[in-house]
Amino acid sequence: MTRGWTPARLALLVALLALAQWLRTAGLDFGLPAVYNPDEVSIMSRALGFAKGDLNPHNFLYPTFYFYVLFGWIGGWFVLNWLTGAIPSLGAFQTQFFLDPSGVYLAGRALGVVCGVATVWVTWLLAARTAGWRAGAVAALLLAVAPTAVRDAHYVKHDVPVTLAVAVAMLVLLRLARVGEAAHAPPDPPRPPALLAAGAVCGVAFSTHYYAVFLALPLAIAVALRCGALAGPPGGARPTTADLLRAWAWAATGAAVAFIALSPFLLVEPRTAWQDIVANRQIVVDRAAELGSGPLPSAAAYARLLWHEGLGWPALGAAFAGTVLIVRRRPWHALLLLAFPVAFLLFISHTVAASRYLNPVLPFLAVAAGCGVALASRSTPIAAALAVGIALPAWWQSWQIGRFFAQTDTRTIAQRWIEREVPAGTTVLIQPYSVALTQSRESLVEALTATLGDPGRASTKFALRLALDPYPSPAYRTIYLGDGGLDADKLYVSPGAFRAAPGSSGAPAVPGTALQPLTRLGVQYVVLKRYNAEDPAVTPLRDWLLAAATRVATVSPYRADATDADRARVAPFLHNTDTPWHPALERPGPGLEIWKLPR
Numbered sequence: 001m002t003r004g005w006t007p008a009r010l011a012l013l014v015a016l017l018a019l020a021q022w023l024r025t026a027g028l029d030f031g032l033p034a035v036y037n038p039d040e041v042s043i044m045s046r047a048l049g050f051a052k053g054d055l056n057p058h059n060f061l062y063p064t065f066y067f068y069v070l071f072g073w074i075g076g077w078f079v080l081n082w083l084t085g086a087i088p089s090l091g092a093f094q095t096q097f098f099l100d101p102s103g104v105y106l107a108g109r110a111l112g113v114v115c116g117v118a119t120v121w122v123t124w125l126l127a128a129r130t131a132g133w134r135a136g137a138v139a140a141l142l143l144a145v146a147p148t149a150v151r152d153a154h155y156v157k158h159d160v161p162v163t164l165a166v167a168v169a170m171l172v173l174l175r176l177a178r179v180g181e182a183a184h185a186p187p188d189p190p191r192p193p194a195l196l197a198a199g200a201v202c203g204v205a206f207s208t209h210y211y212a213v214f215l216a217l218p219l220a221i222a223v224a225l226r227c228g229a230l231a232g233p234p235g236g237a238r239p240t241t242a243d244l245l246r247a248w249a250w251a252a253t254g255a256a257v258a259f260i261a262l263s264p265f266l267l268v269e270p271r272t273a274w275q276d277i278v279a280n281r282q283i284v285v286d287r288a289a290e291l292g293s294g295p296l297p298s299a300a301a302y303a304r305l306l307w308h309e310g311l312g313w314p315a316l317g318a319a320f321a322g323t324v325l326i327v328r329r330r331p332w333h334a335l336l337l338l339a340f341p342v343a344f345l346l347f348i349s350h351t352v353a354a355s356r357y358l359n360p361v362l363p364f365l366a367v368a369a370g371c372g373v374a375l376a377s378r379s380t381p382i383a384a385a386l387a388v389g390i391a392l393p394a395w396w397q398s399w400q401i402g403r404f405f406a407q408t409d410t411r412t413i414a415q416r417w418i419e420r421e422v423p424a425g426t427t428v429l430i431q432p433y434s435v436a437l438t439q440s441r442e443s444l445v446e447a448l449t450a451t452l453g454d455p456g457r458a459s460t461k462f463a464l465r466l467a468l469d470p471y472p473s474p475a476y477r478t479i480y481l482g483d484g485g486l487d488a489d490k491l492y493v494s495p496g497a498f499r500a501a502p503g504s505s506g507a508p509a510v511p512g513t514a515l516q517p518l519t520r521l522g523v524q525y526v527v528l529k530r531y532n533a534e535d536p537a538v539t540p541l542r543d544w545l546l547a548a549a550t551r552v553a554t555v556s557p558y559r560a561d562a563t564d565a566d567r568a569r570v571a572p573f574l575h576n577t578d579t580p581w582h583p584a585l586e587r588p589g590p591g592l593e594i595w596k597l598p599r
Helices: 007-025 038-052 065-083 090-099 102-131 133-144 147-152 159-177 192-206 210-227 241-262 270-289 299-310 313-329 331-348 355-376 380-406 410-421 441-452 460-466 511-519 539-548 564-569
Strands: 427-430 477-481 525-530 550-555 591-596
Touching: 007 102, 007 133, 007 380, 038 065, 038 102, 065 090, 065 102, 065 159, 090 460, 102 133, 102 147, 102 159, 102 331, 102 355, 133 355, 133 380, 147 159, 147 299, 147 355, 147 380, 159 192, 159 210, 159 331, 159 355, 192 210, 192 241, 210 241, 210 331, 210 355, 299 313, 299 331, 299 355, 313 331, 313 355, 313 380, 331 355, 355 380, 410 525, 410 550, 410 591, 441 460, 441 477, 511 539, 525 539
Parallel strands: 427 477, 427 525
Antiparallel strands: 525 591, 550 591
16 A cells, blocks of 8 residues: 555655645754753753763653764754864864854754654555545544644654654554564564564654553554464464564563663663653653542643644545444554554643643644545545645644744843843843843852852853853843752842731831842843743742833733733743634734833
């Protein structure tokens, strides 16, 4: 079913890949040179840290294969720029990274685009192997325009690369199983190299993201099918239990070897690895249990996400119909295809709902939808018309997401206002993940002295920043609103210092004295983030600012024609939360207020 690559079909595949690439690169440079998704910063920093010569990440919230791939990808980007003269030396590369990291992050995001586009191709192959080339074309179209897949390909994160790894592994398992090929032929037990290879491909996915471990289920099923334990000619010989266990052992060995080879330091630091994995579980899974809404606390939330953001509701309906048709016509093939997504969906239904977790499921839904359209259509024109009609809503949403990402972030607008209106060296209070002001050298030394005791103890990253000559400007003395953190370059003021609200019995008689925690530090400007709902942690400070300071600028993420109801209901899009894009929003970022304190 996967043969028959005519020139017309190849041209169609190229067109679909081009469509996928176009949607995934629209707005790819969002925010730069500022990076507003903290996950991108931590992932890129960990990957670039290998340049020190230590390939041990010393952190195992994720396995390490993707970090190695990202490091090699950025290294290749550097070599290409060095050969063309765009970057004269490694030292110049380091300096440029601290002055303007746009090139590095754009290259990292391009890796996500490549993985996303490649997944569209693999999805075609998966569906074509199930129900013919028309199913492959429809499935590829639906994944090409899937809003969640398009959005998440814009980030330096694991979700899209692991989706490619899962899809490739599934294609290998379908070929291993040989379901439906010569149905009445005697079983053809696989040789150990084939089993090792199939397991190794799954191990690559395991080493990209831990949750890909659910590929172990289709791996076991594929081996059993190939050995004739689950399907075969009537009355045909069945493998012995020992033969089946031996085959499973070969496949498991391949998976384990590949996993450890690509994340080797899990064995070097097992205690750290276990602590990080447990911490990740506490963040992702244990918090979902606090929802207290039954055995699958997030199932309804994920259903809504699939309906509105996954492939779109028309494609989801087609996927349901396609699943029914595949189960009826090719039950063993359906078992193999459904094993991973069903197990995975059951697992994430015990996590705090996040749309990015749905990425590995999307190719399977696209395959099911493509098969549904192909099997229900009597001709290619009918299948094409159905596919376009089903894909249009998702395409429109993905196109809007690209346009939205291309809009200037509110934090960038506020940064430009400050750099234009506020003198360099001024002390500014900001919140984490807010305006990305350049920290002055004096401010950096002050923070490193306070947190480390001596700037000389700072990491290489901070030493390189201090050595910049000329130092980037304009630069400011930055203080952060919060209860502290692990960053050595930040000084904090706790929101708790402003608990008493104006007019309360505990409020100072003179309003200006309530801002003494700031004035003592020489703070002259305050930048506060604003949302569709009040943030209780900063409400007391804002109340005092209303009473004693001057609001000199505001930046809103909402469209000018957004209603008050929209502004109260729709949360800003922040890149690092799971709040979806909404038509009432004009641009990414929170609402922002810039306040000037009295002298």
